[in-house]
Amino acid sequence: MAGAHRPAIRTPDQRIRVFVSSTLRELADERAAARAAIERMRLAPVMFELGARPHPPRELYRSYLEQSDVFVGIYWESYGWVAPDEQISGLEDEYDLAPATMPKLIYIKASENREPRLKQLIARIQKDDHAAYLPFHTAEELQDRIADDLATLLAERFDAAGAGAEASGEDPALGKVPVPYSSTIGREDDLRRVRELLVKGGDRVVTLAGPGGIGKSRLAIEVARASGDLFRDGVYFVLLEGVHEPGLLLSTIAYSLGVRDSGAVDLEERIAHALAGRRVLIVLDNFEQIVDAAPVLVRLYTAAPLATFLVTSRVLLRIRGEQVYEVEALSAPTASEPATMHRARRSSAVALFVDRARAVRPDFVLTDENVGHVVSICRRLDGLPLAIELAAAKVRALNPAAIDRRLEQSLPMLAATSRDLPERHRTMRAAIDWSVSLLPAVQRDLLEDLGVFATRFSLDAVEAVSEGRSWRDEVLDALGAVVDASLVKQVDVGGRSTFSLLATVREYALGRLEERGEAETMRRAHADYYADLVRRLSPDLRGPAQIETVRLLSLELSNLRAAVRHLVASDRLDDAGDFAWELFVYWWISGFFSEVRLWMLELLEKRYPISTRTRAVAVFFTVWGEMWRRPSEEVIERLGESSRLFQESGDADAAAMALAARGSTRMRFPDLDMPAAQAEVEQAREVFHRLGNWWLEALTDVALGLLAMARGAFPESLEHFERATATGVREKDAFTQVVAGNNVARVRLLGGDVDGAVAMYRTTLELAALLHYDEGAQYALEGMSAVAALRGDAWQAGALSAVAAAIRQRVGQYDVEGFAGHREQLEAVRAFQPEAVAAGEQAGDDMSIAEAYALALPDADVAVQRALAQW
Template sequence: MDLPRIDTSYVGRRREATEVRAALAAGRLVTLTGPGGVGKTRLATAVAARLAPGFGDGAVFVDLTELRDGALLPDLVATRLGLHNRSGRPALRLVLDHLRGRALLLVLDNCEHVVDEAAAFAAAVLAECDGVTMLGTSRQSLGVAGERLLRVPSLAVPAEDVASSPAESARYDAVRLFVDRAAAIVPGFELTAGNAPAVVRICRHLDGLPLAIELAAARLRSLSPRQVADRLTRHLPLLTAGPRTAPERQRTLRATIDWSFSLCSPAEQAVWLRASVFAGTFDLAAAEHVCAGPGVAPEGVLDAVDGLLDKSVLVREDHGDGVRYRMLETLRERGQELLEGTGERRLVSARHRDWIDRLTASADANWVGPEQLSWIDRLRVEQANVRAALEWSLTEPGEAGAVLRIASRLDEYWTFFGHSLECRQWLDRALAATSSDHPDRPRALAMCALHAVWHLDLDAAMRRLAEAAELAEPRDELLHALTSYVRALAAQISTDAGAADLAAEAAAVFRAHGDVRRELHPLWIFGVSTGYRKGDIAEGRRALRRMLELCEARGETRYRAMAQFGLAYLEVERGDVELSERLARESLRNLMQIGAGSGTAYLLDSLAWIADRKGEHVRAATLFGAAATLWRAIGSAPEIAVSGPHRAHRTSTLAVLGEERFGRAFAAGRAMSGAEAARFALGEAAPAAGARPGSLTGRQWQVAGLVAEGLSNRDIADKLVISQRTVDTHVQHILDKLGFRKRAQIATWFTERR
């Protein structure tokens, strides 16, 4: 289950939670609506946590607040699902293919600012993925057919004529929330006969809005309940006299936010406004760079942040051994409105972009080294801020050139985590928005071509390379070497014999200039192409061993894993199979430090080849099954990526085991989680005896049972009152998951496990 690391406790809401669960049981799309601060996210998170165990594939939470460009919504969902797009297909198609046949609760939080894109995405999931149920939160409906709307009300407050005794007051959710949050700020705080009337007054004035109540409770650090109530009584009438067109509750919330703002020190106010430009989370170093300025010295930012944490304007999140901060969306929106009014918006946004520029430059310069894993972790938590900085630069006149520079960095990071298509889109937009003589254009064109190659758009890549060559200075040897490298990669993907020569040319230039990082991948292309395609194992080994030595000398992880895989690739086909297995396992261990990515699929497949070479055919079939799940997750297939050895060893394994035994072992591999597959591949665990029933969704298990009863797809459709096309899809997914080819195999498998 992938739910946000936030406080999911909530007071009351039992009735609402019950209604949400009932609505989700009756329909596949439920949207919680209501004004900002009413508690939609907390309710959705709590319900998802309760329901997740009932879904075969759990629950996944996607916070859309970090998006500035709604077109990236499918990319963000793909990231949350752990998908790595190496196919070049649109991210939406990758997500739909992954979700089809799964039983999953997908939570889309804060849809209102990308409502059109969220609606289109939800409609596509409803149409193609009948095992997926969606829970959305938005200030407005998505407007999708089949959507069920539930308006989240404010918390119940005592009426004017209700006595304010502690026992009576505590029956109301708004009062209980205030007391709960007050006790967290003032240990030992309790509702008493002395403070109950003031607490009730506070909750009434705030109309039961949870966010407003929490902001008011935060004031108890320095005020009593009576003082808070008195100040609210004096301030809210004035503050709510604003836009009469806004609903009363929204005006009340804004008034509460503005009241909290007015009680902040000038430094806290400045940091609140300036920090509103961050997307997702941020750390203290970023806050000091972006939020310092008139009224706040860099060394004063920490005190202001501490004050905003005390006042519940910022929320603290622990990340490893560091701390990051998040601003609630409603407070961030108000901060941006107020920042716009100060005339500082452009300056602060530029400062935020410059922070990302500096961060990515440092990560790029130190990519090949012992800090690589730390940089990967850092970049992953900063992804939302990177996107925000790129989007601002593209939409602010005269700033698009920065995108050429920033998005041209860290190509290995973008590629490994499946964001090549997104990076190419940033570069395409920046190239279209900048002049032809921009100094960063040639390199940006080459990097755009590289990302196009990674998702197999080779024609577009060649066009970008041709343009880069036209603009490049004749003496710019490094740029020419970069274009040769990209051409070598394209040639290798196309099984062109010229890949080795192009890679050797690029590697030689990078070596002459002392650019170790850029020499590494050309060495890999040369080593594998020479050793596997040309059959010169000795020359291929030399290149890959040089690559491995360069990585080990610098403490590099990603390219080291790649070098080990390359050597294992050569050895399994034409060399020492035991050495091949040791290298492949070392490579997998290195990759697991980074996080499972596209390389893991290659390694599980190669370990299957090794098992076949060693005569361990059941193990080979199991590894083929485990790899199949990962190939699907990256939107690729072994028949495309490693067609020759994959086909040969799978055929060999199938011939020895026969379809039935192969199918059972393959199904056991398909049923493994990513962590289980890695442990099995490393020899640390044995597979299950066969695919678990839980490897199928509830609907698939039901269909498998009807197949076992001898019903045709048309009969199953009639019995379940669904279309025959849907049944056809279910049966195909069952066959894929279990590694079978015939319906009779499904019947046998189901009967044995029932």
Template sequence: MTTGPPPRIRTPDQRLRVFVSSTLRELAEERAAVREAIERLRLAPVMFELGARPHPPRDLYRAYLEQSDVFVGVYGERYGWVAPGEEISGLEDEYRLTPRAMPKLIYLRDPAEREPRLDELVARIQDDDTASYKTFGSPEELAELVEADLATLLAERFDAGSIHARPDEEALTFAPVPTAYTPLIGREADVDAVADLVRDGGHRLVTLLGPGGIGKSRLAIAVAEAVGDSFDGVVFVALENVFEPDLLLPSIASALGIRDNGEIPLRERLAIALADRRLLLILDNLEQLVEASPELVHLYTLSPRSVLLATTRTVLRVRGERVYEVLPLATHDPASPSSIARAMEAPAARLFVERAQSVQPSFAVTPANTPAVVGIVQRLQGLPLAIELAAARVRLLPPAAILARLDDQLSLLAAPTRDLPERQRTIRATIEWSTGLLPPTRRELLSDLGVFSYDFTLESVEAIGAERPWAEEVLEALTDLVDSCLVSSSDVDGQAVFRLPVSVREHSIERLRAEGRDAEMRDRHARRYVRIARAEAGRLGGPDQRSAVERLALERSNLRSAVRHLVLSGDAEAATDAAFALFLFWWIAGYLGEIGVWMQQLLDRVPDPPPRARAVAAFYLAWNGMWLNTGPELPARLDEASALFRSAHDDIGAALALSAAGIARVAAGDPDLDAAADRIERGRSALAADGVVWGAVLGAVALGRLEWMRGDNEAALVRLREGRELSMNGGDLLTETIITHHFGRALLFDGQVDASADSFARSLEGSVALRHDEGIAYSIEGLAAIAAHRGQFRRAGVLSGAAESIRRRTAAIDAPAFVFHTSYLAQAPDPDEVRRGEADGREYGALEAAAFALAGAHEREPEGVRT
């Protein structure tokens, strides 16, 4: 990298570092003589036999070179050893890697019969106008030459930096860009994008914006390496320990090698030194000096051809600023978010593995620890510093144990690495560094935001803020937190949505608890989301269902958090009211099992809740059990829940539980199907009378399944066709997808293959629109059966494997009596073909599998084919 004028050599007592390059055994005497000459000048020799391996790896001698000040090359007859997989020897590689601006003193032994490749290297050196070379005959003569040349070089360069130099003659010594000791992972696109911004000259100030630990400084170093040849010099201004705004310009001047001797104002000295130079000035950790940001605009005038690259946790808000947001590393493949195998190829996982192996070389990725590694990086939201700190723990803990302890991130993620800045030694220090820069009202808002889980809206922040110090300036305060990278903001369907990083949220919760405000803020939060649940519940069962689901999906984490808080605080009525109102949403979102767990916790905390609260809890517990344990006690438990609903004057709840009791009998294989049909029909009729279309449609689905149990597919078609018409008229997309899928089964059983495929495809499209993973699994199982029927067994296997993966992830299990697609796959003449397809399909995400399924869903059945 070109760094401007030659660097001023430091005085002897500052231990100038001299890198010595030569073959080892051949020139052992000469190396000893050179070392003695260097040490006589009280300089520091950098020589591998003083502690390094005989054949050091490339990254090791490159690190030594980057920390050295002078290159001394001593060449005899041998070209040197070429390591396996390399094309040149370490001897030639050391010369090639030497920075162009570093002084190079070359000494050739004469006479010598040099190997051909060494002759070629010497010829290139002789053509290099940045290197000087001389010949020597003995080690003693070599020592005299080296000592004399180093003394001369030292005197020339020290004189160039004399304090008596006039400002217009001043030779700048730029603060070097720090050496990167670890590879940069997953930032290739960022490096290219930022390099383009600083290189094209159209942007005077490029700000790398991101929270602490995101990797801004490391990215800036990589950009400097990429664009150095486009500038007269690259200057690194370290500001992490500079807190006074008045010290910004002096710090920049110091990094440029400009001394403020008081003779003329510093700004004028900067103008003289920077005039006509095209420099890249990296201002690292500028966030605590934002008040001095206007000074940067003056630098534009002082150095009109230079570019400023700042790393900061907060937007500077000055003219000419071009913000580049540094985002977390990807933690999964967007096409298949649930694929563990693909997630291991994501940058976040690769970073974890690389850092883990750096502290524990024996660490290896195995099938057993892969899910834990993926879980760690996803739990840490792709934050590089957090990942590195977690990876450092593999010396003590396996990945599964690290993952289990990540609920307490702030104590787990502490760095054993002693040379990190104090603010990066722990995640806690990183957060406290950022929050310490905020005014008190912003810190209080950040603490209060800790009650939110993941995504939340401005309206929700306003709703919990009554009488809080920040209530009157909530928009401005939230903007400041976003600008400080302590809160992230995104646009979801035209609405601003905010989120706290997990570690920041944990820090905020700690503060709330320490200040004794945790319970109060959680009560406010729960009241807000109970109101949202009640407002949206009425839209879940009709034509507004999709809109309601989208709104609730946006708030889903906070809805769950609110219900859980009500459960843990023993508020049985509010908890069960919110839980039951959102029954359809919990189903679509895949949270019914979780709600069941909370209902059990509620009964444990409140042994004698009011009848309706008990009814809701009993209904959820039995509903989940119906798909996991089809024992004879489940119908009785649902009958009991129905009776409890009736005693609480909840007719809809009573009818729904009654229908569910009939469904439980069918799922359990109860031989008394008439009794089951009676319960389903009575519940269905009651729900239809009350205008609960979705409930009546689900009843029709249950009656259709019951007819299959009786072996009467014609009767099932009648029941399902009636329910399908009802669902389409009612505008309820969820139940339409459910009954359309079942209707597709009946059509397939009837031999109407093309119509069946169309029905499964329609059901799949509706499930995708709702992001209903269980519905997607059902539909692609239907299309797997269609593919197998058509002889497309590899395709059928892919769809079956994808459905299996979705069901395993969401714990959405169909009753064994109603699983049908496997019988079609069993007809494959080559079972291995199906198995290979299933293996591929297990790596598909739900939406990816849906797209694959729909791509071939509407093929037509060949003439004359019917089963």
């Protein structure tokens, strides 16, 4: 690519949007490969209506293009269809509408039979200074090329990212807000009105209320995407679909905000600290199942007065500061109005039906012959968006007249069976019932069985729970059929093909499963599969596979929650204890100790016998957070109890771990009992060494190093830290290297070995990026700030310090006095260059982690850049 001006690309952790343009049918495999490559980079694919369409709604895909950062065009033989009254195909129109300065990656599949107009378009593209022209032969080759080219593109633009974004005046991307896979229709007025409520700013909680299937979540997504200008510090989308315990609300919000729960401070306090002084919008989707947790929002917005919450819920929260917005159904011509083409075209319900029908049958058009039936369908379904989408999906096999007739016969009877539900709930239930009734029995059974899965699931998981089910020998065909029926969604996440059910469909499926008396059987199979998955993966949480294993477990987090919830609820308490303990490393790295504590408290409250080891596990997890937050003699006593119980159960390794935690607790006391702490940590280290547990031996070496620092014995502390680091390097364990390495660098810096400190900080920065470990990156950036200050680079010292401070605030890690090892150096350089430090701090306030990495590691390799793109 060449050109005098190249606009800055949004930095990787801000979810770059990649618009994909291609014909649909001839390049179906290639489109799937493109999506996989983009999502592998943790970027957001924008694949408008599954490809160029016969009647391209130009204003809509112009809007999609305006929100995108990179244009990917995939061309082969077909130029695409030219609609009546149009001069060019949708394929060429999309290319022309892409902003002139938008980077364009054009991939041309080899062919000797290209249509003439496509040849002309390609020839024109070759002259475009902002387009890269790249050949390929197979879908597999395309996937690798797109991933590599996007990584290279990001790397080329890192240095210019900050300045370019500021100069262009662009708003930052809306981080974690989902990108819809289809267009949103008929919600323009709702979007405007909800945005007006947010602009007014007097309501701390805005609740989008309405029945399932009405479109609350989709409206919330569109509001979030359209409100970035109102919330300068970010918009966050928190999916509560897989969260069923009110006590898990805080940890779920924390996870979405990037607040890491290490147990050091109350999670509510961490979140409040992370939100302090920040004007943010937090979207909480599907709140109705944990409505008892609503008072938590009052406490949060009281502590963080600039934060606003946008909630979707079927029931009202009934808390102070709540403003309710009732989400209504889409408009359809009333029964008293004639179903004319003119009236139908003014109906948002009809527009949605036509749009979704074209997605499954591109040649579908609204005609004088079918308009009456389409209007009738929309009327029968009360304008409910999900019901209309399910009906429109049947256009693949039935014409509107046949769909209308079947609804006329089935809908009233099905709705009458649920008289205890409000009218629109009955209609939604009946619409799903009707859609499911068209499936063969085997496919219906599969859909209902899938109700036990949370959020998303893999083909492996489906196959694992198929034993004894009617669909056992038809997994692929049956799953494909329910995807075709629009009852199950398929999407690639992190390079893996996954499946999901809309919350309303999952609720329906689980309800049917319970009516059949099969829910317990399927929950047991689900829990067994994930318990086995945890057993298989847990050894890889230490060592060379650690980074990939943490990523895989994060993809399965919702199902891990569901599995442990079932284990506890069904009194499989020993299995629940094993499940929690085997994931200890994952909880630590990813910060989920508060959730585990809730499960273990519930376990201990059960009047059901548990093994000695399970009791030891539960006691340990319930006091792990207390050892950091509120160290006390009671915590010391409880950790001693856990160690004794582990010893009685024959688990010497876990007993030593509880002992090491006991010694670490003493380190938090103002009047540190050094001999007692030293003795307990050293005793634990000896056990780990004897048993060959190198991971915990290394971490106890870190604890011993901290104890030595507390005594002022810096050479001894360095010896401990370097030994732990060497263990991490030998075993290729990223977490150990980051934790120990940052301490090595800190001691080297204190001893005047600046070059040695820089070398270590570079390593820990790279590994923290690969592991997605916020705190590791934070400590390393603080160290690099100190280095810059010592070298006289006041601006960089200020910038890196500000970025690290922002991470501290976001993750809730604010033990500045104890561990922020750059303050002294920063203040020293500030005394001589106050304006430069202040300018750097101001710049750092607007930097992302990726931009800070570009500053601290300007020569970071492609692997690190890719990891940053996925962070």
